[in-house]
Amino acid sequence: MEYAIRAEGLVRRFGATTALAGVDLAVPTGTVFGLLGPNGAGKTTAVRVLTTLLRADEGHATVGGFDVRRDAHQVRQIIGLTGQYASVDETLTGSENLLLIGRLLGMGRADAKARARQLLADFHLSDAGERPAKTYSGGMRRRLDLAASLVGRPQVLFLDEPTTGLDPRSRTELWDIVRDLVGSGVTVLLTTQYLEEADQLASEIAVVDHGRVIAQGTPEQLKSKTGGQTLAIRPVDPADVPRVVAVAGAAAGSTAEVVQQTVSVPVNDPGVLPTVVRQLDEAGVPVAELSLRGASLDEVFLSLTGHPAEQATPTDLEGAPA
Incomplete structure (x- = not known):
């Protein structure tokens, strides 16, 4: 399949506020595609639509060839999602968190245990696997959260600002994990407000501001736009x-x-x-x-939007209710 994700004319409104104003996306299979923009730009709303958590008011989208509205069940079977904040149960151990997800996905107990052990090893969490998640550092929690999204071996992984709040070392470790995932054939849609992160990971970037894609291309193509x-x-x-x-x-x-x-x-x-x-x-x-x-991506963003990427727009739509 040439494109793992396709979206055409996505519109989503929250009352009188338009969070998405006609977003078009085409994400090649087996790549990292970055959605770059400030808080409130519409990045998370786009992810919620593509992962079937929200319905678009207008437009059409497919993930893995399945329509996100008509084939929502099939879409959910092939995707993983890691949000901005760790979603693991802090009272359970790392192993128990992964085992629980495996069982919810319909795995047998033995298979779920084996998958949990494998992921804990892959994410360098084996030594902490029997400790409650509440004892983990921020970087360890994010790694556990990412491991949880991979229990079902997704074809397409949505990472919604996965490194928010992490220290530089933990952020770099997570970048390495993402690169390994793409090397294994997983398609990643990454939302971020960190320009360096987009530059490091994404083979193609869409710059989003006020619910619209205002520029798209490789990092080098975007940098050349400023002249x-x-x-x-x-x-x-x-x-x-x-x-x-x-x-x-x-x-x-x-x-x-x-x-x-x-x-x-x-x-x-x-x-x-x-x-x-x-x-x-x-x-x-x-x-x-x-x-x-x-030019740097910082300067590209400034020239395109008139404000730095880390500067939030007046209305923060990312926390809008689903």
């Missing part, structure tokens, strides 16, 4: 930052921004670089770092 490059300068003396802002902004003809004493300004003409270097030298401003680089 030009970014000049970044960090002066040796933080007191020189205002002077650097003035020089760089005037030379590039753009507004410079300052983040942690580093001045960044979009540049369309590479010839700006030697001009800025010469003017800073003439002004007696020593520079600790200077680079000219291509």
Whole structure:
């Protein structure tokens, strides 16, 4: 099958608020597809529609070739879902959580136990398998939650902001697990507001804002949309930052921004670089770092939406009732 997930014109309203305003998606089989956007953009609503937890008001979608409305039962048999927050029972052990899910899926007791042991080993949780989940760290709970979504060996896995609240090490470990899953043939739809996460994992990204897909392509294709490059300068003396802002902004003809004493300004003409270097030298401003680089996903998102990806939109629809 060429596409594991297809959606055309998905619309979902909550009262007077439109959470999805005509979303189209085509997710190739055996890939990670990223839905990138801020809180309230409609990412979770899209996942709920595709996983049969919500019905779209308009539009059509299939998962694994099954219609999410007409063939909801078949869709549920081939998917796994990990939400933004761990859904495991904290009073049960890790092993008991996985065993319970296996039994609910119709597995025999022996098969469910074997599957639980295998997943605990795969997710490096064997030593903690007989401990209550409430004793797990945040990273361990997320790994257990992901393991729970894989008990039924899904063909398509939906990960809705799976690394929210995790420390960098736990996040990296979860990224490695996702890569291994895709290597085994699983299709992953990943929603995230972390630009680095989308860049690291997704072979294709759809940027979502206010319930619409406003751009789509590979990370490199999206980066190329902004055109030009970014000049970044960090002066040796933080007191020189205002002077650097003035020089760089005037030379590039753009507004410079300052983040942690580093001045960044979009540049369309590479010839700006030697001009800025010469003017800073003439002004007696020593520079600790200077680079000219291509656009980042942060800059792509900012240019497309007018606000950073981590900035929530005024109405947070992600928590809207199902």
